[in-house]
Structure formats: C-alpha cells, structure tokens
Amino acid sequence: MKCPQCHTDNASDNLFCSECDADLSTAPVSFRAAPDASVSKHSLGLRHTVMEILEGSPAQPLSRYVEWLITIVVLVNCSAVILDSVPEIHAVHKDFFHELEFWSVMFFTTEYVMRVWSLGAKHTDSAWRGRRGYIFSPFGLVDFLATVPYYLHVFFPALDLRILRVLRLLRILKLSKYNSALQDLFSAVHSERRAFGSAAFLLLIATIVSASLMHIAEGHAQPQHFGTIPHSIYWAIVSITSGYGNIEPATKLGEMIALLTGFLGVCMAAIMTGIVASAFASQMSRKKSAYLAQLRQVLSDGVVSEAERRTLKRLQAQFRLTDKEVQTMLDQAQGKPRK
Numbered sequence: 382m383k384c385p386q387c388h389t390d391n392a393s394d395n396l397f398c399s400e401c402d403a404d405l406s407t408a409p410v411s412f413r414a415a416p417d418a419s420v421s422k423h424s425l426g427l428r429h430t431v432m433e434i435l436e437g438s439p440a441q442p443l444s445r446y447v448e449w450l451i452t453i454v455v456l457v458n459c460s461a462v463i464l465d466s467v468p469e470i471h472a473v474h475k476d477f478f479h480e481l482e483f484w485s486v487m488f489f490t491t492e493y494v495m496r497v498w499s500l501g502a503k504h505t506d507s508a509w510r511g512r513r514g515y516i517f518s519p520f521g522l523v524d525f526l527a528t529v530p531y532y533l534h535v536f537f538p539a540l541d542l543r544i545l546r547v548l549r550l551l552r553i554l555k556l557s558k559y560n561s562a563l564q565d566l567f568s569a570v571h572s573e574r575r576a577f578g579s580a581a582f583l584l585l586i587a588t589i590v591s592a593s594l595m596h597i598a599e600g601h602a603q604p605q606h607f608g609t610i611p612h613s614i615y616w617a618i619v620s621i622t623s624g625y626g627n628i629e630p631a632t633k634l635g636e637m638i639a640l641l642t643g644f645l646g647v648c649m650a651a652i653m654t655g656i657v658a659s660a661f662a663s664q665m666s667r668k669k670s671a672y673l674a675q676l677r678q679v680l681s682d683g684v685v686s687e688a689e690r691r692t693l694k695r696l697q698a699q700f701r702l703t704d705k706e707v708q709t710m711l712d713q714a715q716g717k718p719r720k
Contacts, residue, residue, distance in 0.1 A: 428501055
C-alpha cells in the first residue's frame with residue numbers, strides 16, 4: 382500500500398506508514414494501487430524532499446530543525462506584536478519592530494510559496510490536487526493569514542493598526558501544526574457534539590428563564606437594567622457563565638433569583654467540564670487502541686525492523702503515551718499476564 386503523504390510502499394495490512402506514521406486505513410483508492418511507472422522520480426525528487434522537510438517527515442532529519450525555526454520565528458513575532466502595542470516601547474523601538482515585521486513576512490511568504498510548490502508532489506496524478514488541498518485547509522489558511530497583515534498595510538496604509546495587530550497575533554495558530562493540543566480539543570468537541578448540543582440547549586433555557594424572572598422582579602426597581610427581557614438576558618448570561626452578575630439586585634426576590642442563577646451557572650460549568658473530560662478520555666482510549674493494533678501488526682511476524690521501531694516511537698510521541706503505558710500494551714500484545 383502506498384502512503385498518501387510520503388509515497389512509501391507499505392505492507393497491505395499496515396495501519397500506519399512505516400516512515401511518516403500517516404493513517405493508511407483511510408487512504409484513497411488511488412494510493413492503494415501501484416504507482417504510475419511513467420512518473421519520473423527525478424521530476425518529483427526535489428519537490429518531494431522539500432515537502433517531506435516542511436511536513437515533518439521522520440525520513441528527513443532536517444524537518445525537526447525547520448519546525449523549531451518556524452516555532453521560534455512565530456513566538457518572536459507574537460512577542461513583538463504584544464510589546465509593540467505599548468506606546469512607550471513602540472516610541473523607542475518602532476524601527477526595530479518594522480524591520481522584524483518585514484523580514485518575518487518574507488520568511489512566512491517563502492514558507493507558504495514553498496509549501497504550495499512542493500505539495501505538487503503529493504499526488505502523482507495531479508500537482509494541483511495536493512496544492513489545492515493545502516491552500517483551502519485550515520493550516521493553509523492560517524499560513525496565508527500570517528502574511529496578509531503586512532500586505533494589507535502596504536496597500537491600505539490608513540487601516541486601523543489594532544486590526545493589523547490582531548491579525549498578526551493569529552500567527553500563533555501556526556504552532557498548532559506542531560502540537561496536537563488544539564487538534565485534540567477540536568476532535569473531542571466534535572466527537573461529543575450531541576452532548577454539547579444538549580448542554581447548549583439547557584443553557585439557552587436557563588438564560589431565558591432567569592432573564593424573564595429578573596425582568597419581573599427588578600423591572601420596576603431598575604428599569605435601566607431590567608426594563609426589558611433582552612436587557613435582562615445580558616445579566617443572565619454574565620451570571621451563568623461567571624457565577625456572579627455585573628448588577629446588584631435591589632429587591633429580595635431579585636436576590637433569590639440571582640443566587641439560583643449563580644448556582645445554575647456552577648452546575649452548567651460542571652456539566653461542560655464533564656463532557657470535555659469524557660471526550661478527552663474517549664479520545665485517549667481510541668489512540669491507545671490504534672497504537673495497540675499497530676503494535677500487534679508489528680509483532681505478528683516475530684521480527685521488529687528498524688523502520689517499524691521508528692514508527693512505534695513516533696506514534697508514542699504523537700499519542701503522548703508514557704513508557705509504562707507502552708510496556709503494558711506490549712505485554713498485552715504478547716499475551717503476558719498483567720502484574
């Protein structure tokens with residue numbers, strides 16, 4: 382089976398690529414078929430190498446240093462944007478911040494162009510298939526937005542600098558490509574979307590009921606804050622999400638409703654926390670199951686090659702598994718009794 386990421390040939394029953402750890406279970410049919418002999422390796426050599434380096438393939442040792450370089454540039458840029466918003470610092474170091482922004486944009490632009498160019502080697506049947514997939518992917522859009530603020534300022538000098546600062550801070554999202562924390566969060570939320578939908582429905586009901594009751598209890602005493610239900614909804618949202626409203630009730634009935642609303646907000650926070658915790662636990666269980674399946678596949682022939690060992694090590698780091706957890710799964714795969 383041919384890997385869709387690095388084009389490495391793998392055994393037909395492999396679940397993950399032995400080189401880049403890509404998931405082969407969902408590989409398109411076109412990658413499971415034999416490679417097209419008419420495609421010259423020389424024509425794809427340089428693009429394929431650049432693609433592997435930028436995509437973090439374990440087959441390219443240089444990819445690790447490229448990841449660190451991009452991470453450092455992003456962190457320096459975000460720190461500069463934050464410091465540049467302080468008037469005293471901006472007045473003294475504005476020339477430095479301008480030069481840093483210019484060379485950073487050149488760096489990010491070069492990275493973006495190289496990614497678009499090199500990903501033409503991802504699919505042998507069509508160069509623009511891989512490029513289009515990257516350009517319109519979340520990571521591609523983030524990489525594009527990393528360069529947009531500078532060019533916007535060049536073409537629209539009168540644009541509000543605060544807007545540009547916010548757009549420049551979006552560069553921090555580039556780090557999500559090298560850390561699975563955000564991806565884990567989005568996957569957890571997506572897997573429990575029905576539970577989140579139910580909790581959001583309860584939150585909506587609680588907000589409307591609390592706002593209506595406060596309108597009845599405080600509408601005459603504080604008409605500027607609770608004179609209408611829409612005005613009361615703002616208070617209800619603040620009270621439920623923070624546990625304490627921004628406006629003190631003036632009546633005894635209003636105080637009782639405020640206490641109940643605050644208690645309800647704590648309950649809703651506990652429900653949301655439980656859903657997220659359950660989602661993360663389920664996701665970790667799925668990762669362990671995937672690692673165990675790959676581990677059993679590796680041990681099926683009784684011989685563990687260096688490539689398979691490297692793949693397992695990479696998966697362990699990707700899934701954030703400890704050595705103790707891996708050893709437990711290894712004993713389970715070998716049929717050893719638990720201690």
